[in-house]
Amino acid sequence: MASSPEDHTRDPVNQSLIDLRDRIGFARLGIMNNQVWHEDPRRLVFTLARYKFVSKMLRGRGRAVEIGCGDAFGSRIVRQEVRDLLVVDYDPLFIADAQDRMTPPWNYEARVHDILAGPVEGSFDAAYSLDVLEHIPESAEDRFIANVTASLQPHGVLIVGMPSLESQAHASAASKAGHINCKSGDALKSVMERHFHTVFIFSMNDEVVHTGFYPMAHYLLAVCCSKKQIEGA
Structure with missing residues (x-):
């Protein structure tokens, strides 16, 4: 039987593309990111750049946990740099979607968990949470951070990313409705310093992470080390 043109590429160097398609199908x-790709494609680049930053900061870590993973589309980037990854979200729909799309060699564990209800079971030397804290009421932010930190080993690192308060002047109506706790760079640093001895704040504009002027940042990333022992925790 004659082969179909769809079975071979004109340049043999590209044949592995067809082989992978036939072996595992299309990713x-x-x-969540399906909607992003449909409505604002370039925003997907910004999201993935945040995950790349986290992956490089956590490179070589043994066990990491992502808090509020959503559909976990970018989580694979972090999995590339850590030995084991657990992702959690309080919405079963997103966890089911993440599990359905998971393929070797980038396997990770995905669980339904509400971080405001308590810490994640297990011990981790790294944790990160992107685009979550701004959705947490200010009255609950310390409980959120404390529950994340409770599962961290003493030497553990936490990375938190969120849109800056200043960026909300340019946010869509839908974003503003959900973003109830955005912060300036100094305010984010102060909150995280209630739980960690050392906090580094990075600015981000589009896909570029830098150490520039906080009020001009569209997005903020806090890298937190040396957790504090909180009385009553």
Whole structure:
């Protein structure tokens, strides 16, 4: 039987593309990032750049946990740099979607968990949470951070990313409705210093992470080390 043109590429160097397609099929976007790709494609680049930053900061770590993973589409980037990864979200729909799209060699564990209800079971030397804290009421932010930190080993690192307060002047109506706790760079640093001895704040504009002037940052990233022992924790 004659082979179909779809079975071979004109340049043999590209034949591995067809072989992979036939072996595992096509990858797809997560349920959340599918909407991003449809409505604002370049925003996907910004999101993935945040995950790349986290992956490089956590490179070589043994066990990491992502808090509020959403559809976990970008989580694979972090998995590339750590030995083991657990992702959690309080919405079962997103966890089911993440599990359905998972393929070797980038396997990770995905669980349903509400971080405001308590710490994640297990011990981790790294944790990160992107685009979550701004959705947490200010009255609950210390409980959120304390529950994340409770599962961290003493030498553990936490990375938290969120849109800056200043960026909200340019946010969509839908974003503003959900972003109830955005912060300036100094305010984010102060909050995280209630739980960690050392906090580094990075600015981000589009896909570029830098150490520039906080009020001009669209997005903020806090890298936190040396957790404090909180009385009553």
